[in-house]
Amino acid sequence: MAEVQTRVQAIANMSSIIDTIPAEFIRSEKEQPALTTFTGPTPEIPTIDLSDPDQDNLVRVIADASREWGLFQIVNHGLPVEAIKNLQEAGKTFFELPAEEKELYARPPGANHLEGYGTKLQKEMEGKKTWVDYLFHNIWPPARINYQFWPKNPASYREANEEYAKHLRLVADKLFSYLSLGIGLEPNVLKDALGGEEVEYLLKINYYPPCPRPDLTLGVAPHTDMSAITILVPNEVAGLQVFKDDRWFDAKYIPNALIIHIGDQIQILSNGKYKSVFHRTTVNKDKTRMSWPVFCSPPPEHVIGPLPQLVDEENPAKFKTKKYKDYEYCKLNKLPQ
Numbered sequence: 458m459a460e461v462q463t464r465v466q467a468i469a470n471m472s473s474i475i476d477t478i479p480a481e482f483i484r485s486e487k488e489q490p491a492l493t494t495f496t497g498p499t500p501e502i503p504t505i506d507l508s509d510p511d512q513d514n515l516v517r518v519i520a521d522a523s524r525e526w527g528l529f530q531i532v533n534h535g536l537p538v539e540a541i542k543n544l545q546e547a548g549k550t551f552f553e554l555p556a557e558e559k560e561l562y563a564r565p566p567g568a569n570h571l572e573g574y575g576t577k578l579q580k581e582m583e584g585k586k587t588w589v590d591y592l593f594h595n596i597w598p599p600a601r602i603n604y605q606f607w608p609k610n611p612a613s614y615r616e617a618n619e620e621y622a623k624h625l626r627l628v629a630d631k632l633f634s635y636l637s638l639g640i641g642l643e644p645n646v647l648k649d650a651l652g653g654e655e656v657e658y659l660l661k662i663n664y665y666p667p668c669p670r671p672d673l674t675l676g677v678a679p680h681t682d683m684s685a686i687t688i689l690v691p692n693e694v695a696g697l698q699v700f701k702d703d704r705w706f707d708a709k710y711i712p713n714a715l716i717i718h719i720g721d722q723i724q725i726l727s728n729g730k731y732k733s734v735f736h737r738t739t740v741n742k743d744k745t746r747m748s749w750p751v752f753c754s755p756p757p758e759h760v761i762g763p764l765p766q767l768v769d770e771e772n773p774a775k776f777k778t779k780k781y782k783d784y785e786y787c788k789l790n791k792l793p794q
């Protein structure tokens with residue numbers, strides 16, 4: 458079992474008493490949010506109404522946002538507010554349990570998967586730590602679900618997650634088809650290229666406790682997602698930042714909106730027409746931030762490369778073709794692709 462005091466939640470409790478944070482959480486000046494967040498007039502990160510009856514317009518705005526930002530928020534997406542609330546309530550209740558109870562779900566040391574509580578996902582270049590605890594578990598397809606990593610407390614956890622997953626898949630399917638149409642392909646092409654009904658949905662819950670020095674540290678270090686797309690719902694505490702035109706911009710909180718990240722696999726399939734978004738998170742002095750990203754990814758053995766339809770003499774392949782599990786291995790271990 459992992460040591461309880463290594464969890465950021467425990468470190469945050471101590472830090473609030475002494476009003477400072479351990480040195481390993483202090484980022485270099487090149488990364489400190491207080492020094493690197495753009496404070497001028499912020500360009501609006503696109504917010505897209507998924508119920509727009511003008512499908513051509515919808516395809517165009519989604520494609521533009523995915524080319525220019527690699528990130529957008531969607532409203533009127535069809536995922537019931539109740540399902541979002543129940544997911545959030547269940548996750549929050551879990552993270553507020555005593556440490557020993559959460560540790561029952563700890564990711565086994567040396568596991569060859571990401572699932573479990575408190576996982577540190579990436580090796581950090583500068584050996585810095587990030588101000589966040591996690592819980593990861595698959596939510597779809599059924600054959601990939603390990604209920605051992607789904608909290609039994611609260612009792613509503615399983616039903617809330619199953620209900621959320623059911624609705625979320627419909628949203629993901631819509632997005633895959635609009636993204637396909639947006640680069641001149643038939644609506645089914647991207648989803649089929651990602652493994653069709655085998656596409657995997659991995660939920661992560663991020664728990665960012667209050668931090669006495671939010672100016673110096675980060676919740677999640679800058680990265681792109683290795684997924685195809687990520688569909689994220691945050692709590693009401695803002696903190697997501699997007700890198701564009703050499704600047705870090707704050708994403709605003711829109712109640713009940715879903716935040717869509719274009720991930721590496723869509724960038725690869727589209728041969729760079731869509732951009733995988735570089736992003737990070739900041740933390741808050743007084744409030745706990747939480748977020749629920751779902752990473753929608755191909756199955757491990759599935760081969761992903763630029764779609765042949767998008768490659769010719771004038772547009773040579775910009776990315777290698779490889780199994781998703783090999784891509785994931787290189788990404789997690791910071792090896793060249």
Ligand SMILES: O=C(O)CCC(=O)C(=O)O
Pocket residue numbers: 661663677689691696697736737738747748750
């Ligand atoms: O919390 C967020 O808004 C983003 C989280 C994220 O980027 C991640 O968990 O990979």
